[in-house]
Amino acid sequence: MASLSHKDLLGIAQLSVEDINLILDTADALRQIADRPVKKVPTLRGKTVINLFFEPSTRTRSSFELAEKRLSADILNFAASTSSVSKGETLLDTARNLESMAPDIIVVRHGSAGAPHLLGREFRSSIVNAGDGMHEHPTQALLDALTIREFKGHISGLKIAIIGDIAHSRVARSDTILFHKLGAEVWVCGPTTLIPWEYDRLGAQISGHIEEVLSAADVVMMLRVQHERQNEAFVPSTREYYNFYGLTRERLRLARKDTIVMHPGPMNRGVEIDSDVADGPSSVILNQVANGIATRMAVLYLLSGNAGLKPKRQVR
């Protein structure tokens, strides 16, 4: 049985190119299960997976849940709202309780960067990071890569533009690191208030002008702009943002005909992306959703034998 070289999937940063390709190839193979009349395989029968979500999430949690069900795992959904934390229970206490139920895998989403790493260090079960603060969202990046491979055949050599609120996006970070590892030319684009000035050291080139990056891009990844950021004076107004960074049909004409448009969701139609682009022929946004399930099945399958593996020493 193939498996990953890690106990946990904490982020793209820790993965080797071999690990990444193993996940993508496995996901490719698992994708056809969705086309069967009986969409279920016994791969994880007898294994227990806990979905531990400290932040509200519909799509990511549903995607994991369906992936787990299609692999025949036993599932426990645990939605720990941040209010239960304010009632006094710490993350470790909550997780320790669940760990004593002997799960094989814990899928965790948390508002704090590094929360899954804390659990990974303390527990024997495999931890899958389903999004930690502004840090990483590795399964999203992997499903993005799977989608690009599906439409472009490869990732190496492609020019990929990630446009929007880079600073607060865990997807942007995981995507950048992943695409860079796989040999793509990554551009991040947005208002300079929303791009950390050291982003180039993650392997991306930086641009403040959407026209510049669109004209050469093979892949355009639009990111959601959060309204609340306006209060922190990152951008003057939603209207100005749309005027300078919104992906409209006119702007998309600057790109090549075979350029694909992606979005990790949820979308703000009319802010970062127009409806006729989101629903247009270049959009592969719904393919991303379908690939999400296959990718998460692959990750769960490849980690399912790894509980109890010694975590690798982190840089000290």
Added chain:
Amino acid sequence: MQLIIRQGKIVDPSQKVNKVADLGIDDGHIQEIATHIRKKGRKEIDARGLIVAPGFIDMHVHLREPGREDAETIETGTNAAARGGFTGVACMPNTMPVNDSEAVTSFILERAREVSKIAVYPIGAITKGSQGESLAEIGEMKRAGIVAISDDGRPVQNNQIMRRAMEYSRVFDLPVIDHCDDKELAAGGSMNEGYYSTLLGLRGINPAAEEIQVIRDIILGRQTRARVHIAHLSTLHSLQALVRARHDGISLTCEVTPHHLLLTEAQVTSYDTNMKMNPPLRSQEDVDALVAALASGTIDAIVTDHAPHNANDKMLEFDRAPFGVVGLETAVGLILDRFVRTGVLTIERMVQQLSTNPARILKLDRGTLAKGAWADVTIIDPALQWEIRSREFQSRSRNTPFEGWKLRGGPVITIVRGKTVWSA
């Protein structure tokens, strides 16, 4: 004679002494330094191969009492200090309640008299409740025994208030110690802003948050002629601003911590909350500049910013955990091993930064082995081999970033007013 310390290498920058000799102590005071004292001491210490220095003073610690006795008490904190080679500590006012009144100052000194084997020098708040809005009763606190004022941890943002504080401090001849931190620029940050905060997805604390306040203090210090002291200076540009100010004839003093001299922001990669402090661990460039300034004497004092936290409070998500690390029991060994043994820092300078200068900045009658001075003495073994193990701490808290570090050199005997209060 009460005590004679025989044949140690006496290093006392206050008298420019650096020689092997006997040190005689009687009635809690220094009697003489002589090549050989003929009299017998009631007690004698064989200090061959050891360094004998005026007692070390950590001018920046948090003792947590009153209010957070679960993390540290005056008793455990001062025991930790004694074990770490310190004969005196200046404690910051951010207790609960804040030390912003004569009553709290008196309470701290009263407790210290009861339980502490070393000297405790309270620092009073600048503003009431360290709220940054109106001046605390600085004069009354001075009368009760404070040695400086500071709103450490909740620094004064309002420039007018800071100006008034500096003006007012002159009447009472108190240094104004500022934890330089622009609240808005630092808002929500939990580590240094830069490549690593970008990599780790943690909100950064812009180094400008410190630098802007350092420059403000330089300007206000020039105008008010207050005795401004910059707490735990941590960036290259803060340092450059300070050097320029001194070049322009403005006198101000500053301190650094061992963790800012020995660790960088890269340590945060593991999300270990023992790497979380304020100011945060900075870049290698900053560390290199601080080390050079330590060696040249630009840095006046080495302090620990000893900030004990209960393990439950620290075992949290990185961005939710409190800032701060303990340091009293590790500082001297770390400086000896990493800077003195390696030839970066002379032993004379180290003693200046740990004793002579803190005493001078706080105007304490300490920091010297001159005849007649209080006999506060720190004895160091430069060859001592040891490992930092937090379970052996006297401190009630264990939050050290240096767990497991193997060191050569450390404090072995701490003497306060002629009495041995700790020995290895």
